[in-house]
Amino acid sequence: MSNFSPDYLSEPVAKLVINLAEALLSKRLIMATAESCTGGWIAQSLTALAGSSRWFDTGFVTYSNDAKHNLLEVPDSYFDFDGPGAVSEETVLAMAQGAVSKSRANVAVAVSGVAGPDGGTDEKPVGTVWIAWQWEDKSFARCFQFSGDREAVRYATLVAALEGSLALVV
Numbered sequence: 412m413s414n415f416s417p418d419y420l421s422e423p424v425a426k427l428v429i430n431l432a433e434a435l436l437s438k439r440l441i442m443a444t445a446e447s448c449t450g451g452w453i454a455q456s457l458t459a460l461a462g463s464s465r466w467f468d469t470g471f472v473t474y475s476n477d478a479k480h481n482l483l484e485v486p487d488s489y490f491d492f493d494g495p496g497a498v499s500e501e502t503v504l505a506m507a508q509g510a511v512s513k514s515r516a517n518v519a520v521a522v523s524g525v526a527g528p529d530g531g532t533d534e535k536p537v538g539t540v541w542i543a544w545q546w547e548d549k550s551f552a553r554c555f556q557f558s559g560d561r562e563a564v565r566y567a568t569l570v571a572a573l574e575g576s577l578a579l580v581v
Contacts, residue, residue, distance in 0.1 A: 431457075431573060445473060445506040445509060446472050446521070448568060453520060453572050469513075482513065485506055489505070498523050500541055503552050504543045507520065507543040511545055522568050523540070525537050525564075526565050526568075540557060546579050549579075
C-alpha cells in the first residue's frame with residue numbers, strides 16, 4: 412500500500428497516511444475530516460493514496476462559521492462575542508462530532524486555527540490551532556502553537572492531525 416497519485420506528498424506525510432490507512436483497514440474503520448484552516452489539505456492527503464475509498468468517507472471544508480454551523484451543527488452560540496470562538500476546543504470537538512454524525516465514518520479529525528499572516532489576537536496569536544479527534548464515543552482535543560508563515564502553520568497542522576489520528580486508532 413504505497414501507491415500515491417499524484418506523487419507530491421512529503422515523505423513524512425506519505426508514511427503517516429500509509430500507516431493510518433493500514434490501521435483503519437485493520438480495524439474496519441471509516442474516517443472523515445472537518446477542516447477550516449487547512450482548507451481540505453488533510454482530506455486531499457488521505458485521498459492521494461490509491462484505494463482510500465475503502466477507509467475514507469468524506470471531508471468537510473468549513474472555513475466560515477456559517478459552514479461550521481450549517482454542515483456540522485456547531486452551535487451558533489460558539490461564535491457569539493462571549494462564546495469560545497471558531498478557534499477553540501469546543502468548536503473542534505463539535506466539528507469532529509458533526510463529521511461523524513453527518514457521514515458514514517466512525518473516526519474523525521477536525522482542525523480550526525489562525526494560519527496567518529493576519530487574524531491573530533493576543534489571546535489567539537497566529538499559529539494557534541485546535542485539533543480534535545473522535546472515534547465513536549472517545550474524543551479529545553489539543554491546542555497547538557505552530558510557528559512560521561501561513562504554509563508552515565498549515566503543514567504543521569496537517570502533520571499533527573495525521574499523527575493524532577494514527578495514535579487514536581492504533
